[in-house]
Amino acid sequence: MSRPRLLTPAEKLADAKKLLSLPRIVVICGSTRFMTEMNEADLRETKAGKIVVKPGWDMKSPHALWSDAAEAEAEALKVRLGDLHRAKIRLADEVLVVGDYIGDSTRAEIAYARSLDKPVRFTHPEVDPDA
Secondary structure, X not given: OOXXXXXXXXXXXHHHHHHOOOOOEXXXXXXXXXXXXXXXXXXXXXXXXXXXXOOOOOOOOOOHHHHOOOHHHHHHHHHHHHHHHHHHHHHOOEEXXXXXXXXXXXXXXXXXXXXXXXXXXXXXXXXXXXX
């Protein structure tokens, strides 16, 4: 008698999303220099009936949460926020890369998403590192 195959965490998540009748979840990735474009993409994707998650910060812009932080503290925050964004990628059904520039962080996010077999779309397909 064979045992039933155990579901992977990703399969369990997919099943839970179906049971909850959740719409598709799209995570927006890209350089924070494109925050305005990310907000526009959020509006378009939401209008299309999707749940949207995106970076909630731009550490290059001054803000009380990190402007006065010591360099080590700011770097630790940046690491935590990167971990949080990778969790958003794991949660999402697809990735939308915004902007006409791909830096190292975004390139790593694209590679991570593709390693998880997440579909990746681009607002500027010509910047796809695998095109």
